[in-house]
Amino acid sequence: MVDLLPFLQQLSQVARAVTLHAPVPTADNKAGQGAYDPVTELDRGAERALRAAIEAVFPGDGIEGEEYDLVRAGSPRRWLLDPIDGTRALICGLPSWTTLVALVEAGEPVAGFIDAPALDELMIGLPGETRLNGEVVKVSDCSALGEARLSSTDPYLFAGAEAEAFERVRKAARLARFGYDALAYARLAAGHLDLVVESGLKRHDWAALVPVVRGAGGVIGDWRGGTDFDSGAIVAAATPELFEQTVRLLAVAPR
Known part of the structure; x- marks a missing residue:
């Protein structure tokens, strides 16, 4: 699983190449009348880029994302993608939006990352450790x-x-x-x-x-x-x- 770390880092850069430093995008409403669920071309473009990068290295894995359909549903390994989590923040020019990628095996998420490109903060979770920009981090000891x-x-x-x-x-x-x-x-x-x-x-x-x-x-x-x-x-x-x-x-x- 540790060998997966460079690939997760690579995937974060693939998405950043689409989303980071891009102008604040125009959003479409994919929820329909009476609700609001924004999506932009940056969401779609980042997911397409992530899918292509995964296909190139793990062509047998399933891929499921927010914007596009599941492929290879029968694969025991699946990648789950949210190219921009916090699209509302993105279209408001706020830096708190993230990219989410997870690797799921037998239905269990085993590795993944939360990348905040505008803050240059990449948080990668692996079995037994989580790293922020390469440094191991730990939760607080708050128990009350x-x-x-x-x-x-x-x-x-x-x-x-x-x-x-x-x-x-x-x-x-x-x-x-x-x-x-x-x-x-x-x-x-x-x-x-x-x-x-x-x-x-x-x-x-x-x-x-x-x-x-x-x-x-x-x-x-x-x-x-x-x-x-x-x-x-x-x-x-x-x-x-x-x-x-x-x-x-x-x-x-x-x-």
Whole structure:
């Protein structure tokens, strides 16, 4: 798996060649009338470039991305791609958008990265370690929710019982900061945040987060305390104690 490190670094550069230093793009709305889910040509172009780079080295692997269809569904290995996570941040000229790439084997994310090109921060998760620009990082030792630094992309993305559950966690945490998408998980892995709680994530959103958080010594699972990531309801915590306290407060079935 360590031999995979140079290839992951290469993939980050492939995507950066498309997205970094590009003008703020015009966005299309792929959600249809009544909702807003922006996508730009940078999203599409970065995914095409990533797919081509993977095909050149691992032609038998499956590839699944946010913008294009799954290929080779029967392969035991699959790459999951989110070429720009945080497109809203990108089109607002904010630097918090990221590129997410994960390698999945037998349904389990085993390696991946969160790359923040505008910040020049590449966070790679491998079994047993996570590196930020080549340096090994670790999560904090926060074990009490009352001392935790919490993040979520947007509190208004929660509704009904989920909103009530998240509010219980927010009130119990020491502080909360919003709007960072996948970058929050990189900050957790580096020890700057202690807790991230989100819902509604798709497979390409969460796959790269798992090896990054775990490699740094953190815990990542679902709102029920298990590992049903396909529920889209995700909790990432610096310690098992913090994870368990958060899950008890959430105490609601994910949608």
